[in-house]
Amino acid sequence: MKRYILLSLLSVTMFFSSCEKDINIDFPVAPSPYVIEGYIENGQGPFVTVSRGISFINEISNDDFLNLFVDNAKVSLTVNNDTTAIYLKMVKLGNASFYIDTTKLLGQIGNTYHLKVAVDGHIFTSTTQILPPAPLDSVVVKPAPDSRADSDSLVQLTAYFSEPNPLGNYYRLLTKKNNDILYDVAFNSIYDDAIVNGKAIQFSVIGGKSQFQNNDSADFRKYGYFKKGDIVYVKWASIDKPQYDFWKTFEAQSGSFGNPFSPTVIVKSTFKGAGCLGVWAGYGCTIDTVIIPKN
């Protein structure tokens, strides 16, 4: 964190003289990579998407984005040491395509899942595990600080957590509100126990960031808070190290967008096979439902 604060302060301090201008760059021409994203959690079936990267052009529209989805991949799973592959089925939602299970395969705590994606002659593989969940002790509603915009209508959620021993646990926090379909994450969604191993701690449950991506004008002062009357689902997942490394590097890279002083961050894919970037994520999770009183 300190690195980013430092770098952004560096930007601030140079305001007295620095200037910025648009330039043209001849981007290198290279084959576009495959992007794979897959999840499996206790009690839920697997969900996988496959897409392609896009070379740098000045504007990328929603249609361009939807055209990146790949619908001709063969996506299969094997569980633990099983040799029988379970093939996922491709389903389309408009131009977007997803791979899901139709055999009622549900994620189980302690199982290891091997994912194989065969596409256009390439084979990409990755393995994840559903680790035993480490439930939060409680999630408590607290008033938002007075300084927030609309602080009368906002609250903050605080999680209490007894971090289990030994050192080397990794977690991901996701939240969902009311009737949302998908869980959302904050700008920083992952935690490790490097400095809190075995301790009873409390931390803020930061709400999702998607509102800022969808709407530039969203009031950043409300970021992370919840509204009175909301029903909030807090998903707290134990994750494995390769997955942690993926999110860690991915979020560090996202955090460096627009920060010219940041060093290059290369996202660490969990997949084997050249020309692929992606994550195969097992969640060993618990979900806390928090009903925030209207008053």
Place this chain on the structure above:
Amino acid sequence: MKNKILFLLALLLSPTFLFAQQKFSVSGYIKDAFSGETLIGSTVIVRELGKGINSNEYGYYSITLPTGKYQIAASFLGYKPIVDTIDLTKNVKRNFYLKSNSIVSREAVVLAEKAENNFKSTQMGTQTLQMEKVKTLPVILGEVDILKTLQLLPGVQSSGEGNSGFYVRGGGPDQNLVLLDEATVYNSGHLFGFFSVFNSDAINSVTLIKGGMPAEYGGRLSSVVNVNMKEGNNQSYHATGGVGLIASRLTLEGPIQKGKSSFMLAARRTYIDALIKPFVSSTSTLSGSGYYFYDLNLKLNYQLSEKDRVFFSGYYGKDQFLFKGERFGIKFPWGNSTTTMRWNHLFNEKLFVNTTALFSDYVFKIGASQSNFDFELFSGVRDYSTKVDFDYFPNIRNQVKFGAAYTFHTFTPTTATGTIGESSISPEKINRQYANEAAAYFSNDFDLTEKIKINAGLRYAFFQQIGPYDRYIQNDVGTISDTISYGDGENIKTYHRLEPRFSIRFQTSKSASIKAAYTVTNQFVNLASLSGSTLPTDLWVPASSVVKPQFCTQYSIGYFRNFKDDQYETSVELYYKDLKNLIEFKENTTGRLSANIENDFTFGIGRSYGAEFFIKKSVGKFNGWIGYTHSYAERTFADLNEGKTFFARYDRRHDGSIVLSYTLNNKWTFGSVFVYGSGAAFNLPTSLVFFSNGTQGLYFENDYRNKYRLSPYHRLDISATYTAKKTDKYESTWNFSIYNVYNHLNQYIVYLDIQGDVLNQGLKVQPKQITVFPFIPSVTWNFKF
């Protein structure tokens, strides 16, 4: 190897005992007549023999000659030489007090090196800059910065626009040993390196050694930057100071006991914070935020007797950032402090010894607080050292140095302490690293024949990491699988290294020579840096069982020639460096808090080679230099860039500068600097990738490292120094500088600006460049009384 060393020792010692006539010594100190300040590296020449030696770091010289009458000339560039006839029938003490040319006749000079040294000494790749002479050159924002002037010399590259950090001959930023009165300065930059920690008013001189490192120096691969603080005028009281655009300086100096002891106290502080304050409204989110740095230099010296002199010098500098946001506040201070205590003792005319006790400390801290959250991160390095250095002047043909040094290092990794709500997150113990470093050396600079002069030396280096320490063993996915705990004082890993140093000069004519040097160096402490440049957050980490000492063998050869009665010095130097055990972060490191930062390292090799061309005119009204370097710096790491060789970030194909200074009359001096360099290497992604929720990422090819170049860098700076008043009692000068006169928008950094949202209105991608310093005029007022 063993035979080589024996041969070397034999070579070292043999010429020392060649003569057995009746001999006496003439010895003493060479100093500035006005201030009593030491003139480091001044020359004493015996006219009859056409031979001479340089005074040592304390201005001491000693020449032993057969009985006879000799004309002895003491000189220092920019000073009027003194010639004295000495009847050597017994040992003679003779101190020389030289008068500055600026007092004798106002003649500006840029460099204060005896021009003959260029081709006569065995030393290669060495330049000394005299602070007073650098002050007429253009400066950015009015701050004279010796480290930035060094960057104008061939083989030295800036680590970024306006930055005081530098790379020497393709080496990393941590491979430069920066010494302030012999104490190691671990972070030589303020404000992320935009200003160096060296207050120009407190500095006497700076010497840069980039090749042919003598045996008394060790511990870094690329260079030594030896900065000497002023001792203070021991004749009368003076105040020197300046008011600039962003900082002010004040230095006080004077005798404690006239002629015997003196003090120098210098202070500098920036006031960007104060200047900005009126423009920041009290309701703004930036209100209460600010930045400043300050420096304090203190030096005291006392002559106890004819044979003993003691010095105390100290430096304390600090940067402070304050950020007050709505949600949280951050405060982070960082800085260096160094203390040096030295005792010069003369055993006899021929044997000079200096004993030093040193302390050096670098601390970085960041504190953050929020309503239920209080947090502090800190890291640092602390050294306690002692060393003893002997200068032995057996006769005029030999100058022998030997000595030993010991340092106890303490490295504090990035450590977090604090509270979250009611729970404390302070670690039970801080996993510090402790190490012993020691060295012993011997060298002799001697005339083998009339034409051949040799400097041969050998340095033994020892490094040992000791407990307590916990080493975390990671499994193949990087999860900690085991811990090895070392007890207090337990030996964890020991390294012994021998470093031969050899340079030879062959004089080809009255004013030309060929020199060659062979240098082996090891580096036991390394800077873990993600950014290529140095940031105050970067950690120093010692060699350990995981991190092997960085290792360099450098070969260099050069032709040195003076023209027009030593008015013009020229040189061409070629070098080749073979580097091993270099350190980089593993591919996907993001700079997280790491229990063992070494687990994030990967190791490789490198090489760098190049040619340096240099023409310098040091005397006359019109003087300056032209330097050009053509060089390559390559790195090969098995685990980076698919194992393919890549160019280092500081690979620079062309790098040149033209530095000119012209004294028009007693009132006006003009300076100009032109710099041209190939663009720095950087990384470009090849694709943009998206996840199903619309968030985007950048995709880099596996061999992406440093494949692209910023556009070439160039700029011209000019300056005019106006002496408004100059008497013996009072001096007032104005320096007007324009940085980047033709406003070339140099690329400091190129980045991709990505705006919008691909799920709705679409995404806009725009490459942008940032220019840090466009056209910048500045004015500084300097005074002296």
